[in-house]
Amino acid sequence: MNSKIPLIIGHEYRTRVMKRSFLIITLLTPILIVASIALPVVLITSQSDDAQKSIAVIDKSGLYQPAFTDSENYTFLFLDEDLQQARNEHPEVAGFLYITGDLTDSLQSVTFYSEKQPNTETVPYLRRQLSDYVNQQRIASYNIPHLEEIIAQSKQRVNINTIKWEKDGSEHITSSDITELSGLLIAMLIFMFIFMYGGQVMQGVVQEKSSRIMEVMISSVRPFELMMGKIIGIALVGLTQVMMWVIIGGIAFAVITPFVMPETQALSADAMNQMASNPEYSEIQEIFIALMGFDFLKIIVLFILYFIGGYLLYASLFAAVGSVVDNETDSQQFTLPISIPIMIAMFVAIQATHSPNSALAVWCSYIPFTSPIVMLVRVPYDVAWWEIAISMFILYLSFIGTTWLSGKIYRTGILMYGKKPSWKEIWKWIKY
Amino acid sequence: MLIINKVSKSFGHKRALDEISMTVQDGTIYGLLGPNGAGKTTLIRIINGITAPDSGEALLDGDRISLDKSSQIGYLPEERGLYKKMTVYEQVMYLAQLKGMSAAQAREEMRNWFKRFDITSWQKKKIEELSKGMAQKVQFITTVIHRPRLLILDEPFSGFDPINAEMIRQEILRLNQEGTTVILSTHNMESVEMLCQEIALINNGRIVLQGNVQQIRRQHRSNQFRVVYEINGQSVEQKVEKKPEETNNDLLKRLAKKGEITAFEEILPTMNEIFIKTVQS
Known part of the structure; x- marks a missing residue:
């Protein structure tokens, strides 16, 4: 018999993406982020009170x-x-x-x-x-005499340009501040996504259980199909959102760049070097120069791969939690063991922005429960490809493990109503 | 034909089903009775392929039941549930397709059912906007839309007003006449007498009574008779008990002395009485 997973994926995806709130949040979030950065600047620079x-x-x-x-x-x-x-x-x-x-x-x-x-x-x-x-x-x-000029000269601001040598001998202008910041931003984003979409999986399962549609569903499909369909469907919702943001961001970047940097049509390292060493450039322009030095494709690809891996790893656990409780308020006791590693990952990630190659950061970028967040902070500092490969391999392997485990809990949990099971009972379900 | 052969199922130390055996012939309406917690839901889940028995087997047309059979089975659980945020149309389409129907088939069948229940105008409504009775109708449609050969209905009349309950009763009879086998689990003994040809009564995980409804009622007769006399132009009704050694004719002779008998009939126990008596003994 044909698998029904595609049908379930389609349903989970459509019901979420077609919602007006999805479109609003997707479009509004980048606007809000930009606005929250730009608004204070605009407020300060513009003459808000025109009257003399x-x-x-x-x-x-x-x-x-x-x-x-x-x-x-x-x-x-x-x-x-x-x-x-x-x-x-x-x-x-x-x-x-x-x-x-x-x-x-x-x-x-x-x-x-x-x-x-x-x-x-x-x-x-x-x-x-x-x-x-x-x-x-x-x-x-x-x-x-000339004291005023002397003082003015002594106030010169010194800029240190950081230039990264590429293997092919070309030079890239980087900014360690920007690298640090963008690493942190990416970590935050992954952190947010795992919690947000993992939470949606849990919520979905709890709703199916509490609305009692579950029994109808599992008389038509296998519990595992239902769980995977939901997890994959929601993952696609997340990817759709990321894609939309990449496109919006790309367009915004392309539109804004000519205004901020009128003369950067040809982006030779030399030209950028000159620009960067020119103290006349504003901070915003410096940020843009640094951004142009980023390998966006690599970051986006890795972001998506780690998002998928990290999300899948946690989503099935969230599904298992959803299956053992009757309502969302009961879920906290069981989400705690899931949220602790994510929190730890976030703390390590913040540390890693300063010292990306510390033992803690390196280890945590291999451990599957923390690697999606920690590794992404390290990536802008150039991690060897094999390190990424190993960490990714462990992550995807562990995903199979947690999914198998969660599937066992889920299978029994969805039919249980009334009392909250104890950890001991859940352990029995796994062995069963 | 559905054959349940020595099916047992335990949860921890509790034995929910203990060597249950029963046979449901094609085209019958089979009543599955029992007090709450007797093991009916577990048995229904096994027939649906939702849970697997610990031992024994459930066979549909000779094949072990698993979810692969789901397109042949329609299941209306006692606890009704639909996706609250979905529209009636989306809901029916989704569940029909999960039962293996193509989108075109599902759409056509849905149109027929909506017309039959006169609810075509609800299509765009969300489930949460419907009243309980309205949602029940939608749920019933999702249960039968894929033309299952075996229909399992757990308390199908609960939540319906008398008019709609009668409508559902007629639909069950119609589907049965078209060849659908129906397993009906209910506490409403009146509808058991009206609809079911055979029943199984489960208590504490065991079948305590099984067979043809009329035969069971005859087996449980307690020699009670209803007699109507004509005395002085007045009609008098009386309940009398036949002595064990008596025949019906003996009894009639005995009664005839009292007056002119205009009606004489045996009182068969109701399923309700049989249910209570069997479960309590």
């Missing part, structure tokens, strides 16, 4: 009027009266900057008064104006 503000300056010391010149956003009004009086006479101003004495004597002698909470830009702007002026005055007071 007038600031009244009451300078009792009479020293700092030159520090304030009218700008696009601020006009200054210099008053020589009492604070209370000024407040009554000038209700139109956004705030009063009250300077009580010489700032070189006491840096605390400035206060900003306003009726409303000043916005995030105003006070820093005033402080900058005032500090610059005070600094200039101080430098000038030393009476050393």
Whole structure:
């Protein structure tokens, strides 16, 4: 008889992908990630408050009027009266900057008064104006010629470029910060995926059990087929999501790059070298240069392979947990032994971003329960291909083991209602 | 023909089924009776191929039952369940295909059933939007859509109002007349008398009573008779007991002295009485 797994896979896949929430989450997540990074930048750089503000300056010391010149956003009004009086006479101003004495004597002698909470830009702007002026005055007071230029030069920021030599002799610009960060990001993503989709498998099984459709299902298909169909179907949902993100990310990268880096049509290492050593480049551009040095194909392929392996390893265990409980609240006791290794993997992964070749990181990148997360952190640091091969082999072999084990628990568990089984009983089901 | 041959099944130390044997002839409606926890569900699961017996065998047309036979069997479990988020259409299509039907076959059969139950307008509704009775109808359709040769119905009337219960009863009879063998597990003894030709009564994992319904009732007769006399133009009904050594004619002669007999019939025990008496003894 033909296997019914394809039918089950199709059903599990369709019911999830066709849901409106799937599309929304898939499209929204990258937007939210980008937005959460971009929004603060945009907020800071854009002049959110377009209206010109007038600031009244009451300078009792009479020293700092030159520090304030009218700008696009601020006009200054210099008053020589009492604070209370000024407040009554000038209700139109956004705030009063009250300077009580010489700032070189006491840096605390400035206060900003306003009726409303000043916005995030105003006070820093005033402080900058005032500090610059005070600094200039101080430098000038030393009476050393060209001192200002000397100080400016001494403030030069030093950039260290990291260039990786490839086997073929070409050079790649890398950034260890970016490598670290991207490794961590990938680990987080795998971590999230295993929990999210493994959790979905468990939830699916619990729902089938609690809605009592299970008995109907297993009068038509083998429990193992039902379990595998669900696991594979949900894996495909996950892969669909990853694929959509890769495509969205790829398009976004292609669209944004020309704006950020207008002159990078030809990406010779030399050209990039020049760019990177040019201190004029902004941090965003540095990130892009580093990103271009990444072997995206390798990372994506490995990500998918480890996601599949790690997911399969855990998903069957999640299915087994789902089968032994009657409702989701009961599942916690049994998910604990599953979540602990994933948590450990995450901690090791965070460690591994700093020291990718430590003994702990290396071992954990072979142990199947931690390898999908830990190995992916190590990959950007160039792990030998045979290391990856061994770790992958162990992972996929273990997946067969956990699936076999889970299948045994699942087979019995799905027909059990009422009491929560003990570990001892579950052990009996496995041996049975 | 379904043959259950000395089937036993234990869970831990509990013996759920103890050498059960029974034969269900093709085209009959077979009643599977027993108190709660007697082992009916376990036996039904074995007939479905969901669980394997520890010893003994269940044969359908001479072949051991496994899930490979699932396309020939339709099973309505006592605990009804459907995917709540799926629409009626998707649900029926999915379960029909899992029973081995092609999509086209499934669609056509579904259309017929929807028309018969007058529920064509529900197709796009989700299961969770349906009332309990409506969902039961859908469940019944998913059980029979693949034209199973053997239909196993566990409490098929529960959850239905009298009108719908009657409709389901008629459907069971119709399917039976078309050649479907039906195994009916129920606590509703009235419907057993109405539908079943044969029964098996299970208690504590053993068959305690088995056979043709009419024969069983006759075997359990307790010499009770209903007599109606005509006395002074008035109709009087009475229940009388026949003495063991008496024949029916002896009894009639004895009764005739009291007045004009207009009706005389033996009271056969109901299945309900037989059930209670057998299980309690």
